[in-house]
Amino acid sequence: MNRIILPENYDYAYSERIKKELKLKYPFLTVHSIGKSACQRDITAYSLGNYKNIVLFAGGFHAQEWLTSLVILRFLERVCESVSLRKKLSGVDISSALMSKGITIIPCVNPDGVEIVLNGPETAGEYAELVKEASQGDLSSWNANARGVDLNHNFDAGWHILREMETEQGITGPSPRRYGGHGPHSESETKSLVKFCERNNINHAFAIHSQGEEIYWAYGKETPENSFTMANIFSVCSGYKLVENDGLASHGGFKDWFIEYFRKSAFTIEMGKGKNPLPVSQLDEIYEKIEEMLVIGAVI
Numbered sequence: 001m002n003r004i005i006l007p008e009n010y011d012y013a014y015s016e017r018i019k020k021e022l023k024l025k026y027p028f029l030t031v032h033s034i035g036k037s038a039c040q041r042d043i044t045a046y047s048l049g050n051y052k053n054i055v056l057f058a059g060g061f062h063a064q065e066w067l068t069s070l071v072i073l074r075f076l077e078r079v080c081e082s083v084s085l086r087k088k089l090s091g092v093d094i095s096s097a098l099m100s101k102g103i104t105i106i107p108c109v110n111p112d113g114v115e116i117v118l119n120g121p122e123t124a125g126e127y128a129e130l131v132k133e134a135s136q137g138d139l140s141s142w143n144a145n146a147r148g149v150d151l152n153h154n155f156d157a158g159w160h161i162l163r164e165m166e167t168e169q170g171i172t173g174p175s176p177r178r179y180g181g182h183g184p185h186s187e188s189e190t191k192s193l194v195k196f197c198e199r200n201n202i203n204h205a206f207a208i209h210s211q212g213e214e215i216y217w218a219y220g221k222e223t224p225e226n227s228f229t230m231a232n233i234f235s236v237c238s239g240y241k242l243v244e245n246d247g248l249a250s251h252g253g254f255k256d257w258f259i260e261y262f263r264k265s266a267f268t269i270e271m272g273k274g275k276n277p278l279p280v281s282q283l284d285e286i287y288e289k290i291e292e293m294l295v296i297g298a299v300i
């Protein structure tokens with residue numbers, strides 16, 4: 001079968017092209033925008049199944065981690081194939097499961113950041129000068145959005161504690177990484193994801209990052225009891241290690257906010273191993289290692 005999601009650079013033109021191709025091939029797929037980035041790029045979401053009870057997979061929070069977008073789109077494509085051919089995926093009858101559960105995939109929460117690292121600072125439009133100044137011409141560690149804000153430091157969960165830690169490290173303004181913005185949810189990308197989560201009934205959520213082959217499942221005392229059990233199942237499926245954040249190590253992330261705000265389970269998956277950006281040639285290998293975890297994650 002001809003596949004749409006192939007190992008290619010995930011820039012915005014590519015993401016717009018495959019959006020059309022996926023919709024054409026799988027008309028049952030709902031393709032929508034949850035909002036706009038700072039540079040007015042669409043933050044695209046793909047949904048299928050029962051929209052009243054969703055499992056969310058979101059990737060591309062960090063600019064260097066755009067391979068996460070391809071991995072979860074590959075997952076989406078495999079789910080669509082299984083539904084249209086009425087075949088099992090990783091031993092699971094996904095068509096039947098989608099009667100009671102829905103899947104929403106947001107491949108890239110930070111389309112501006114990815115565009116900047118793949119196609120240069122000029123793609124940041126009105127923020128091009130800010131990007132050049134904050135990066136000092138070196139985009140090799142750029143993880144932020146076009147405004148120099150690390151989106152996974154921008155969520156309203158322990159944000160003020162995180163701000164103190166950033167300040168101690170000398171990060172006080174737009175930066176390639178680890179600057180949490182002038183306040184929680186200051187960024188349009190963060191606001192868009194928060195709004196989407198508030199308006200939909202999301203059973204549990206996955207934030208896909210790279211790298212380390214690790215699963216983070218806890219955030220403070222609001223972590224639901226069954227999160228640990230679920231994380232153990234994911235660990236067995238994938239061979240990824242379970243990691244519990246210790247104390248101040250994590251705040252301000254999407255998973256942290258989701259757990260604290262909704263008191264529901266959320267997981268950060270650090271996919272793959274190596275140095276970011278992981279090479280696109282690792283797409284097949286990484287995907288194959290975590291397909292079962294993603295499938296179980298969608299139906300559990």
Ligand SMILES: [Zn+2]
Binds near residue numbers: 062065152209210
């Ligand atoms: Zn990350």
